[in-house]
Amino acid sequence: MSASNQQATSNNQQLNSRRILLGVSGSIAAYKAAPLVRLLVQAGAEVQVILTEAAAAFVTPLTLGTLSKKPVLTGFLRDAASGQWHNHVELGLWADAYVIAPASANTLGQLAQGLCPNLLSAVYLSARCPVFLAPAMDLDMYAHPAVQQNIQRLRSFGNYVFDSPAGELASGLNGPGRMLEPEQIVAELVQFFNVK
Template sequence: MPLQGRKIVLGVCGSIAAYKSATLVRLLIRAGAEVQVILTASASAFVTPLTLSTLSKKPVLTGFLKDEAAGEWHNHVQLGLWADALVVAPASANTVAQLAQGHCPNLLAAVYLSARCPVFLAPAMDLDMYAHPAVTQNFERLRSFGNHVLASPAGELASGLSGPGRMLEPEDIVAELERFFLIKN
């Protein structure tokens, strides 16, 4: 099993596709991976930390601070070094832009900038956003950094439109990771 014992940081961004992150966590755990979830502030409108922490068996990280009064914080450098892979699924247009430009407004972006591991992004956005030149340039920029921007299949979108922009299904994301680690080994 190529994911057995692998340490995966899963970044979940604000998108209706965030509901798929619960299935993704479950599949990664079933494949033998250890999963640490980072939930952006906007993602918590779509999926709860309780759901993801129950499935991952780890507290979900939502910000830099553990305990503000005690001065305890989540060490983004340590998380970036711990991970065998950083997976951002769903990757919203906002997060894609932040990562492509090196902006660091949240814990997920800080971990990305500190990560020494391979990075996989599963975009999820409406088709016009997905096809917008600014977003396609951000995808290209992220690829030029060595990141893996996963294909976004066409299909029915939450807006009612149909086309590319859907997040790759959790089973397909796991298959991509397994292929990567099989080749790497």
């Protein structure tokens, strides 16, 4: 059994009944959202995915909706004709944790500055639960002082920002900027709720 399978098995049902909001922003690492949803569901969590327009270029709502067993939220409006909308306040109150993975440089900047151009960031501003951020971007972007300042600012707000592990990046460069692996994110959540 591989290390990742052992990790997933050890986390089985350890998030039982936990309500997890998963925000997916526009990054090549968005493809990792699919196995992350799968692992969260296997761990017993109820998962609601919020997908930005940019993220939908990398992973489809159909994929994430199938894995989460819930329709994926992609914008404020549920039905424009009737005026039905996705209530960001209700979503922020519903969740036991809000995980944003991947968190692109753009998304980190929006959250650090209190901007809300999309449902993902509006829910962040309304969330009453712990927020976990898994940055994902290229090496030079991750190392840029503006991004590092945004990360520090988000941590100062009480958010949990995972360190980005080093490794091969989509650009071919090697260094920090990778999204934390789905198995590790689930393990961090399990540990957080066990300690809590």
